[in-house]
Amino acid sequence: MEERPLSDIAYERYLKEEKLMGSRCKECDARYVPPRSICVKCYGSDLEWVEMKGKGRLAAFTCITVGPPFMIAQGYNRKNPYISGVWS
Numbered sequence: 001m002e003e004r005p006l007s008d009i010a011y012e013r014y015l016k017e018e019k020l021m022g023s024r025c026k027e028c029d030a031r032y033v034p035p036r037s038i039c040v041k042c043y044g045s046d047l048e049w050v051e052m053k054g055k056g057r058l059a060a061f062t063c064i065t066v067g068p069p070f071m072i073a074q075g076y077n078r079k080n081p082y083i084s085g086v087w088s
């Protein structure tokens, strides 16, 4: 796989390629989506890209009617809300 830095730009580039990528800590195997460059479980900094399988358990979600400027520019508003979720 092509070497890309663990960054938001690379993450969004993978999304445009229809790949859900995260980072995996080589020390403790913790995984993060969106990717982190430092592990919050063991504070290790040796992380690598890992492709997510696309399966998980939805832990929580919310319906957002007043979003950030980027989402408003995409056409989301009070009459056209969007859903954001967290999986575990």
Ligand SMILES: [Zn+2]
Pocket (backbone or CB within 6 Å): 025, 026, 027, 028, 029, 030, 039, 040, 041, 042, 043, 044
């Ligand atoms: Zn770790």
